Amino acid sequence: MVSSVYLLTKKNLQASVLEKSLSHEFVAFTLPPSLIESNLGALSGHIVLVDKASLGCDEFTRILQHISESVEDVTVALINTKKDQDMQIISDCKVIKGVFYEDDSFETLVKGIYRMMDGEYWLSRKIMSELLEQHRKIESDQFEDMIADARLDELTPRELEILKLVSTGASNTLIADKVCLSKNTVKTHLTNLYRKLDINNRTQATIWVKENLPGSSAGVG
Numbered sequence: 558m559v560s561s562v563y564l565l566t567k568k569n570l571q572a573s574v575l576e577k578s579l580s581h582e583f584v585a586f587t588l589p590p591s592l593i594e595s596n597l598g599a600l601s602g603h604i605v606l607v608d609k610a611s612l613g614c615d616e617f618t619r620i621l622q623h624i625s626e627s628v629e630d631v632t633v634a635l636i637n638t639k640k641d642q643d644m645q646i647i648s649d650c651k652v653i654k655g656v657f658y659e660d661d662s663f664e665t666l667v668k669g670i671y672r673m674m675d676g677e678y679w680l681s682r683k684i685m686s687e688l689l690e691q692h693r694k695i696e697s698d699q700f701e702d703m704i705a706d707a708r709l710d711e712l713t714p715r716e717l718e719i720l721k722l723v724s725t726g727a728s729n730t731l732i733a734d735k736v737c738l739s740k741n742t743v744k745t746h747l748t749n750l751y752r753k754l755d756i757n758n759r760t761q762a763t764i765w766v767k768e769n770l771p772g773s774s775a776g777v778g
Contacts, residue, residue: 560604562606562670563587564585566606566607573587583670590620600631604633604634604670604673606636606670607633607636608637609636610659621652624652632674634653634654634673636666654678655669656680715736716750720765723750724763729744729747
């Protein structure tokens with residue numbers, strides 16, 4: 558099936574000119590925002606150019622949500638966007654495969670549409686760099702969470718109990734009283750805790766608990 562190009566914008570002279578120009582290269586249609594819900598089924602397998610400049614913020618968000626949730630195998634590109642286009646929109650909406658700026662030429666638009674028809678993305682280097690950084694940050698956070706979970710699994714119930722008490726600011730003497738152990742045994746447990754968690758002192762232990770065991774710290778009575 559040959560992909561058609563749907564220009565999702567409010568009907569005006571500028572939209573008519575753009576549709577006519579696109580029709581020289583593709584099968585192109587203008588789809589007003591008011592008709593999007595009744596035409597969602599027709600968009601599957603095609604390119605949808607969403608005119609960011611012609612839509613209000615709420616309308617823009619609603620339309621993207623409808624397309625993302627209701628249309629399979631659709632390629633969305635934003636046109637007439639500003640250089641400071643919100644990265645969160647592009648990151649959250651997986652159907653967006655291209656972004657064209659207000660000052661992009663018609664030739665650039667055509668070239669980008671052909672690329673997207675071939676399954677490629679059409680994004681600026683800046684956007685690609687930011688998306689890559691986001692992806693790396695997510696992977697890094699997930700890796701750190703995996704390490705934290707693995708270290709937590711290494712702790713014995715007694716070590717975990719002592720760790721939580723340390724995070725409240727309890728001294729070794731108070732911890733020994735609370736868990737019914739000698740101070741030397743508490744010190745031994747702390748040494749093992751520091752080794753398993755790869756930390757060096759009580760301050761780092763407190764930070765570790767705060768980051769990995771939220772809600773565990775409590776005042777010492």
